[in-house]
Amino acid sequence: MTVTATEIWRQRTTTVAAAEKNLSALSLALSQQTERAFHSVELVVEATALSIEAAGGLERAGTETLHNVLRARITGVPQISGLAVINAQGRVVNGARLFPSPTDDRSGLDYFIQHRDTLSNAILISPTRPSLVDGRAIIPVSRRVSAPDGSFQGIIVATVDPDYFQQSFRRALPAEGGASAIFRSDGILLARTPAVDGMAPGRSYGHLPIFRPDAPRHGLGWGASPMDGAVRILAYDRLDLYPLIVNVSLQESALLADWYGNSGRLALAAAMATLLLGGAAFILVRQSRREEEFVVALRDSEQRLRFAQYALDHAADMVFWIDAEARILYANDAAGSRLGYAPTALVGMPIDRIDPHFSSDFWPRLLRRLKQRGTVRFETTNLTADGGAYPAEVAANCVAFAGADYVCAFVRDISQRKLAEAALAEKTAKLEASNAELEQFAYVASHDLREPLRMVSSFVTLLARRYGPLLTDEAREFIAMAQDGAVRMDRLILGLLEYSRVGRQERPLVPVPLAEMTAQALRALAVAVEEAGATVEVAPDLPRVMANEEELLRLILNLLGNALKYRHPDRLPVVTVGWRREGPEVVYWVADNGIGIAPQYHERVFGIFQRLHSRERYEGTGIGLAICKKIVERAGGRIWIESTPDLGSTFYFSLKVA
Known part of the structure; x- marks a missing residue:
């Protein structure tokens, strides 16, 4: 009897361990499917944002053209039941289902307010x-739409159908006692299969241990379900890309049903064997163990095959198996949905009906390439049942089985990516053209302005020389003010010219020694350093960076010149030049003990013609730091400031190390 009890408990332990392993694998598979499904929704929402931007902003998003774009965008994405654009007042301006869209007021919805x-x-x-x-x-998936100045324009919201997940999960769950659910990471239920009366989605289960912030990303649990009260074994996984948790559970009664039957049979057999012959019990137990091990191995094999088949059937990407004669042997649900065929109708179809590039002549060459390289990735064009076409990305693998060659191809519709790339390229080209025109205008305008300004300045000076003694003091003061204004205007124009010249000649970046550029700048500022009584400390071993030599010298001159100019009136200036390495970049800085800059002006000082002090106190045009910013960004770096009023400032810039 002792042997029988031990064997009964061992079988229970084996059954539970196998269930935990299978539930963990199924939880991982369903969480990956859920992540892919929400990622597809995010791509649709982001592509819609690009379309709105290309149309000229949300205020121009009410056109039928955009409606057609929205309707096409959700075609082939079965989890999306709707797609809408809502303006800043909470009114629907366009949608994928109806045109014109009902102008319902959505301003009171939680996600709109957030x-x-x-x-x-x-x-x-x-x-x-x-x-x-x-x-x-519905499960709303939304994002904010902002104007170029950052102000709120409205939102884009895609509505996800929870029934999509319920149907997908139902096909993967065990027939008896299985359940699966999707939660937000704060414990709010989004969808569950099977549904439970009184436990509608939207209810919070945040008090459960798996929703604690310090809970592991995946794990197992055992206990009474708060939904149906049944004792369940549960596996869960947190998604990597989204704040969601997927769990899968199985009732204890369903899990141990076979074990209960086995344990009863073993107990009866043991009692009879004990009465008849002790040796017979040992034989029965050994035979039962062999049979149980065989059943467990067979069950594990079937479960793994079931997981693999489920993953193929319900993958977000299209999956095909193709034989050596270029005929389709298998196509998953995504392939049939996107191409407009029933998946069974695709079986036996020549692959060139879908992709004309794969003719019967080309197919053997592709097989040879696949055998040599293992995996081949390429872009192509697929044809749908209604004669349409869309761009696709293909990853093809060659598999040899039973002496024959087969191709397993994973295909992804990249229509949205291509639209986004085209929109981005068009926007970039327009922006580059606009910037070039603006720089050319600034250069020409500032250059041409200097000639009449020199004439005004010359004649005002001539007027002062010839008629100065004949004029009143007030008239001479007016002439002096005109001369001063002309000088300041000339400096502004020169600064504007200098700003427009930065990057006009597309010179390649070359290795430039920071030590030499710093030394040249200090030689040019030697008189200013001496007049200010300044102490300048330069860190040793300054490295080389990738830059334009002339522009880098101008950058360092401006930063050192500012450190001397904006010195504190109550102490002698001390200027420190240093550097540090941050990955592939060098961070160079100029620190001073001058008057400092208040935090609210740290961004403003880099704008063109921005001055924080009067001309009587500090000379300048307000262009120097704007030039510094343009030089650094042209070289692929960034510039920033750390400063405390009355204590000093440190200006940093980063460039790639040579």
Whole structure:
């Protein structure tokens, strides 16, 4: 009897261990599928934001053209039930389902208020709620739309159908006692299969241990379910890209049903064997162990095969198996949905019906390439059942099985990516053209302005020389003010010319020694250093950076000149030049003990013609730091300031190390 009890407990332990392993694998598979599904939704939302920007902003988003774009964008994304654009007043201006869209007021919705009051453009996944259109449950996935100045323009919201996940999960769960759910990381339920009366999505379970901030990213648990009260074994996984948690559970009664039957049979057999012959019990136990091990191995093999088949059938990307004659042997649900065929209708179809590049002549050459390289990635064009076409990205692998060659191809529709790339390229080209025109205008205008200004200055000076003794003191003061204004205007024009010259000649970046540039700048400022009684300390071993030599010298001259100019009236200036290495970049700084800059002006000082002090106190045009910023950014770096009023400032810039 002791042997029988030990064997019964061992079988229970084996059954539980196998269930924990299988549930962990299924939880991981469902969490990855969920992450891919929400990532597809995010791509649709981001592509819509680019379309709105290309159309000229959200105020121009009410066109039928954009409606058609939205409708096409959600085609082939089965988890999305709707897509809408909402303006800053909370009114729907366009949508994927109806045109014109109903102008419902959405300004009171939680996710609208959160986007309005938060500057972030990040994706927000809100709790499940009834649709305002048809009352069905939806999961809103939204992002903020901001104007170029950062002000709130409105939001884009895609509505995700929870039933998509419920149906997908239902096919993967065990027939008896299985359940799965998606939660937000704060414990709010988004979807569950099977549904439980009184436990509608939107309810919070944040008190459970798996939702604590310090909980592991994945794990196992055992206990009574707060939803249906059944004792369950549970596996869960946190998603990497989104604040979501997916769990899978199995009722204890379903899990141990086979074990209960086995344990009863073993106990009866042991009692009979004990009465008849002690040796027979040992034989029965050994035979039972072999049978149980065989059943467990067979069950594990079937489970792994089931997981693999589920992953293929319900993958977000299209999956094909193709034989050596270029005929399709298998196509998953995503392939049939995107191409407009039933998946079974694709079986036996020549692959060149979908991709004309793969003719019967080309296919053997592709097989040879795949055998040599293992995996081949390329972009192509696929044809749909209705004669349409879309760009696709393909990853193809050659697999040899039972003496024959097969191709497994993973195909992704990259229409949205291509649209986004084209929109970005167009926007970049327009921006570059606009910047070039602006720089050319600034250069020509400032250059041409100097000639009439020199004439005004010359004649005012001539007037003062010839008729100065004949004029009153007030008239001579007026002439002096005109001369001073002409001089200041000339300095402004010269500064503008210098600003426009930065980067006009597209010279390649070359290795430039910071030590030599710093020494040249200090030689040029030697008189200013001596007049100010300044102490300048330069760190040793200054490295070389990738820059334009002439512009780098101008940058260091401006920073050192400012450190001397804006010195504190109550102490002699001390200027320190230093550097540090940060990965592939060098950070160079100029620190002083001058008058400092208040925090609210740290960004403003880099704007063109920005001055914080009167001309009577400090000379200058307000262009120097704008030139510094332009030089650094042209070289691929950045510039910033750390400063405390009345204690001094430190200006930093980073450039790539040579």
